[in-house]
Structures are given as structure tokens and as C-alpha cells.
Amino acid sequence: MSLDIKVNVIKPKRQTYGNIAERFGEDRPASRYEEATLDLEPKENFHYRPTWDPSFEIYDEGRTKIKMEDWYELKDPRQFYYGTYTINRNKMFEGADSQLNFVENRNFLSSVDAESRDLLKKILLPLRHYEWGANMNNMEITRFGSGTSVTQACAFDAMDRLGLAQLICRIGLIFDASMEDSDEDVAQKSDNASVTASCLHVTRVEWVGEDLWQPLRKAVENSLVLKDWFELFIAQNFVLDTLVYEFAHNHFDQFMSERGVQSASMMTEIFRTWFADRDRWVTAVIKRAVNESEENKTLISSWIDEWAEQAKPAIVELADYAMPDKSGEITTACMDELDRKKSAIGF
16 A cells, blocks of 8 residues: 655745834745844834823833934844843853852862952952942833834843842852851851851942942942933943953953962853853944944944043042052053944944
């Protein structure tokens, strides 16, 4: 007995969603990123203006001075939508968790000299409050930004910053555990209620009241009240992040390694990996906005310069405290890195 299996090819009536076909002028298969991103933000048929701010429509493009003919041109080169983002970040943060477990289980911090330990805690742990500010700022951009290509990427970035703040909290708990008797099992003690978050309580007090942190805290709090969401994008994701990460996770990390504290690099490797990854997106967004018009270019350049002036005292203060012998050199290097990135964008 023979079976004759025939194959019928059913041609689909369309290859993608109507809004995608309308945008590209052809009915072609779209990538998942395109389908999950393009033209998702409502643009018409609103019934009323927001009662909490009736001067603007919902999703009003007038909430920033930047002008774009098509806000969906500000794409994410990583092509993150929810699925790809969560898979990528799960892998990244699992790696960070493994690194922290290794440092904690081997009790590496107990062998660090007291001066280096105190300096590491002083510079690293208060940055959890900086990351929290970055989380708030990116959620603000998500709330008021134009175009899903920007707002969804900022929502992802906001969640990243919350995760990074939690990792710094975890490092603080490892510091607390390592101050116990080094002969005991630190991993076991970290699960014990007797291990407190004393380091985190201290660093919160330092962030709020110590002179060392007030320039950076001032810059963060000034950014929290910005009304123009694209200026906030420049201030937080380009200027402040470039300077803070260049200082804390490049120059200061190298300084601690020279002092023999390689465990610092192990605990903070995710910050460098994460920053290099998301910097591609930030640079791409700014470059596309700059290329849109001379007006955009002039405005963005002025914002970068203005926020660089606000942020510079914070780097000076931190460099003077952490590396007084070469604070001027470190500050100059951080500002030069910002200038280099600004030049790469097209200024």
C-alpha cells in the first residue's frame, strides 16, 4: 500500500501587521523587534487631556524641545524587545551572581587591608543611591517620551539600574559578612539573621550628609526635576553615567587593583560589561537626533556642556578623596572621555 502525501502551499494574505506594512510601504516579513516596537504608541482618538497636566496631550511630542519627523528613527541597535531583553539580562546577571558567590564563599574580602576595605566601601556602596536616581530618571523618560523605540528601551534601562543598585546592596552585605571571624563559613553566616546591613545604613547617611557625596547628589537631584525628557536622557544616560562609570568602574577599579584588591574587579565586572552594552544604544539615539537638524545638534551640545559643568565637581571631590596624588589627572581623564564620546557622535 502506498501513500501519496501532497503538500499544499497556502500563501498568507499578508506578511505582517498593517501598521508595519503601512510604514515600509510594502507587505514584507518584519523582525520581531519591529513588530514589538514600531507604531505601538497611540496617536489619535484621545478623549480628553490628562487632568494632571492639561497643557499637554497624552504622548505629546511637545514635552521636549528636540524635534523629530519620526521618533521611531531612534532605534535600539541591540534590538531589545521584552523577550530578547530578559534572556540577555538573565544571562548577564547570573554571571554577576556567580562572581559575587565566589568572592563571598572564598571570603576574599577578609584578606583586604583595613585601609583599602574602607576606601572601597566609601566609594562603591553609596553609588546604589546614584543607581536608584538613574532608575527614577529612566522611568520618567518612559512615562513622557515619544515613540516606543525610546520608551521601551528606557524602561529596560530603568530595570537594569534597579538590578545594579541591588547588586551594590549585595556587595555591602558581603562586606558585613566578611568582617566576622574569617575562620567561619561566611556563606552560611550571610543567611543568618545576625548578619546586618550595617554598611548600607552607614552609606545612606554618607550619601545624604557627607560633603564627599553632595556634588553628585546635587547633580542627581537636579536631574530628577527636569521637565524636558530628552534633556534628562542626555543628563543621565550620557553625561552623568559616562563620568561616574569612567571614574568608579575604570580609574578607581584600576587603582584598587594596583593595591592588590583584585576582588573589587570581580565584584564589579558586570558594571563594565553592562555599560559597554548599553552605551551602544545611548550613542545611537543621540547621534540620530543630532543628524536630524542643526537645531537639535546645537541644543544637545549645549545640554552636554551644561551637565558636564554640573557633574565635574562631583568627580573632582571623589578623585581628591580616593586618589589625592593624581586627582587632577583622573578628573581630566574622565572629562576627556566625555569629550571623546561627544566627538564620536558628531560634535
